[in-house]
Every structure is written in C-alpha cells, then in structure tokens.
Amino acid sequence: MKRMLSGIKPTGRLTLGNYIGAIRNFVAYQDDYEMFVFIANMHAITVPQDKAELKKNTKDLIALYLACGLNPEKATIFLQSDISEHAELGWILICNSYIGELQRMTQYKDKTAKGETGITAGLFTYPSLMAADILLYDADFVPVGVDQKQHVELTRDLAERFNNRFGDTFVIPEPLVTKVGAKIYSLQDPTKKMSKSDENPKGTIDLLDEPNVARKKIMSAVTDSIGIVQYDIENQPGISNLLTILSSLTGEPINDIVHRYTGKGYGDFKKEVGQVVFDFLTNLQLRYKEIISSGVVEKVIQDGNEKARHIAHKKVMKVKKKIGFQIF
Numbered sequence: 001m002k003r004m005l006s007g008i009k010p011t012g013r014l015t016l017g018n019y020i021g022a023i024r025n026f027v028a029y030q031d032d033y034e035m036f037v038f039i040a041n042m043h044a045i046t047v048p049q050d051k052a053e054l055k056k057n058t059k060d061l062i063a064l065y066l067a068c069g070l071n072p073e074k075a076t077i078f079l080q081s082d083i084s085e086h087a088e089l090g091w092i093l094i095c096n097s098y099i100g101e102l103q104r105m106t107q108y109k110d111k112t113a114k115g116e117t118g119i120t121a122g123l124f125t126y127p128s129l130m131a132a133d134i135l136l137y138d139a140d141f142v143p144v145g146v147d148q149k150q151h152v153e154l155t156r157d158l159a160e161r162f163n164n165r166f167g168d169t170f171v172i173p174e175p176l177v178t179k180v181g182a183k184i185y186s187l188q189d190p191t192k193k194m195s196k197s198d199e200n201p202k203g204t205i206d207l208l209d210e211p212n213v214a215r216k217k218i219m220s221a222v223t224d225s226i227g228i229v230q231y232d233i234e235n236q237p238g239i240s241n242l243l244t245i246l247s248s249l250t251g252e253p254i255n256d257i258v259h260r261y262t263g264k265g266y267g268d269f270k271k272e273v274g275q276v277v278f279d280f281l282t283n284l285q286l287r288y289k290e291i292i293s294s295g296v297v298e299k300v301i302q303d304g305n306e307k308a309r310h311i312a313h314k315k316v317m318k319v320k321k322k323i324g325f326q327i328f
C-alpha cells in the first residue's frame with residue numbers, strides 16, 4: 001500500500017477552506033493508502049502563539065480530524081512536537097537547503113514584499129522542516145491545497161539532492177492537489193484565500209462557527225452584478241467560489257448546479273449554499289462535541305505517536321549513519 005502524509009498547523013480555528021482543500025481528502029484517501037496525518041505545531045510557532053490558545057487549537061484540531069471522519073484505526077494521527085526526529089532531520093535538511101531556494105518560497109516572499117516586520121528565522125526555514133516531516137515517513141503522496149504545492153516540490157529537490165550526495169535514503173514524494181476546491185476564497189474578498197488567520201471573520205467560515213452565523217456569512221458573501229450563476233473565476237470570483245463550496249460539500253458537479261440555476265438569481269442560489277453549509281456544520285459539530293467529551297483525543301495521539309516515532313527513529317538513524325554522525 002502506498003503511503004500518504006499531510007499536516008495542518010494549529011494556528012486558529014479550522015476553516016471550510018481547510019476542510020475542502022485538505023481534510024476532506026485525507027478522509028477520502030484513508031481507505032486506499034497508509035495514511036499519516038499530524039498536527040504541525042512546530043510550524044505554528046513560526047509566528048508567535050499564545051500558550052493557552054495553542055493548546056486549545058491543538059486539541060480542537062485533533063477532535064476535528066476525527067469529527068471530519070478520519071478513523072484512527074486506518075490513519076495514524078500524531079503530534080509533531082512529540083516526535084523529536086522532526087527537529088533533528090529538519091536541521092540536517094536546513095543545512096542542505098540553499099538560501100536562494102528558500103527565498104523563492106511565496107509565503108516568505110509575500111511577507112517580505114509587504115514589508116512585514118518581525119519575520120522569524122523559523123518562517124524562513126520552515127519549508128525545510130516540512131520536507132523533514134514528509135521524508136521521515138517515506139511518503140509517496142502529500143495531499144495539500146494548491147498553496148503548499150511549492151513546498152512539496154522543494155521537498156523533492158532536497159530528497160534528490162540528499163540521495164545523490166549520500167546514496168538512496170528518501171522516497172521522492174508527489175504533491176496531490178484536489179481538482180475541485182484546491183483553493184477556497186474569502187467570502188468578502190474572493191480573490192484572496194480563505195485563511196484561518198484572516199482578520200475579517202466575515203470572510204471565513206470556521207468549522208466551529210454557529211451554523212446560523214455561517215449561513216449569514218454565505219448570504220452576505222460578495223458577488224457581482226452580472227446576475228448569472230456560472231463558473232467564471234475571472235469575472236465572477238465570488239459566485240465561482242460559492243459554486244466550488246456547494247459542489248465540494250454535496251458532490252454535485254459544478255456544471256449540473258449551473259444548469260439547475262439557469263434563469264434564476266443569486267438569492268435562491270445563496271440560500272441553497274447557506275443551507276448546505278448549515279447542515280454540514282450542524283452534523284460536524286455534533287460529532288465534535290461527542291469526541292471532546294469522550295476523552296478519546298489523548299488516546300488517539302498516544303497510539304499515533306508511538307507508531308510515528310518508530311518509523312521516524314529508524315529513518316533518522318539511517319540518515320545519521322549516511323552523513324557521518326554515527327561513529328561506532
């Protein structure tokens with residue numbers, strides 16, 4: 001069975017973008033792949049985190065993984081910072097990454113271009129840590145939203161470089177980007193990614209939003225004055241985004257939805273999207289509450305960590321031997 005791995009940072013409340021672009025796919029793939037899903041808390045601290053919030057977000061993320069349908073019998077769910085091999089291999093890969101290639105990573109480039117201050121060295125080197133996350137487990141595939149594809153490509157470069165220099169060590173992973181929903185946009189600015197760290201809460205649907213509040217956000221989503229429900233990302237980014245959301249949550253192809261709305265206005269369409277989101281969140285939150293109160297979260301992480309640690313340890317031992325760290 002091929003292996004698949006992915007992670008999400010506990011940097012805030014998970015959004016519908018995280019669900020559609022990432023988690024939904026982890027769940028779909030868990031039957032056909034050996035699945036590893038982790039909480040990327042070492043990546044979270046590349047920007048300052050409040051201790052209590054980080055703890056809460058981490059627990060919530062695990063519970064939401066489960067509520068979204070990840071099954072710990074099939075998928076290994078673990079906490080990155082509990083497996084110290086991530087930091088170890090991360091450092092070794094940083095030492096095999098060029099400053100130039102890290103400078104080309106869009107997240108860093110965008111932040112520096114905007115003149116943001118307080119950018120940490122961790123934010124600059126985090127793509128190398130992400131490479132370590134992937135290479136430790138010999139992952140064949142990495143399901144991610146489109147914004148992360150570049151990092152998986154860097155991972156491939158680092159793995160090939162290492163293999164060429166030290167001999168066959170790492171599996172070369174492939175990014176897997178979903179066809180529909182690789183990028184869900186802000187409801188208030190549909191040219192921008194829907195993001196956990198967005199300051200405007202109206203643009204983002206949190207998975208833990210009150211379902212009624214979420215419905216209102218859909219109803220007040222920015223659209224256009226064209227008045228035809230159709231998929232046209234250039235001229236109708238808002239409507240196209242809502243079409244993607246609806247299609248992702250129901251499985252109905254976008255073309256079929258467009259067909260159903262021939263001759264109808266945005267009002268009816270938004271109502272349907274709002275209702276589907278309302279129902280989705282209501283069911284999800286019911287499961288989330290059950291999971292939180294059952295205390296299963298701790299057990300899931302303990303079991304997952306154990307499995308992950310075993311694999312990661314073997315890989316780091318191999319790497320240390322290859323580079324000359326093992327002297328006896």
Ligand code: ATP
Pocket residue numbers: 007008009010011012015017018019020021022143144145146147148181182183184185193194195196197198
């Ligand atoms: P932040 O806003 O703190 O940078 P984020 O919302 O981008 O966080 P991540 O933890 O960076 O979330 O991403 C987790 C996964 O969710 C990644 O695979 C990412 O590609 C995917 N993802 C995040 N936002 C979206 C989105 N709007 N549409 C589709 N996929 C997304």
Ligand code: LTN
Pocket residue numbers: 005006007008009040043129130133134142143144148151
């Ligand atoms: N960098 C990613 C989260 C992440 C990840 C990974 C995803 C960290 N390590 C390994 C896939 C595989 C992010 O910011 N979304």
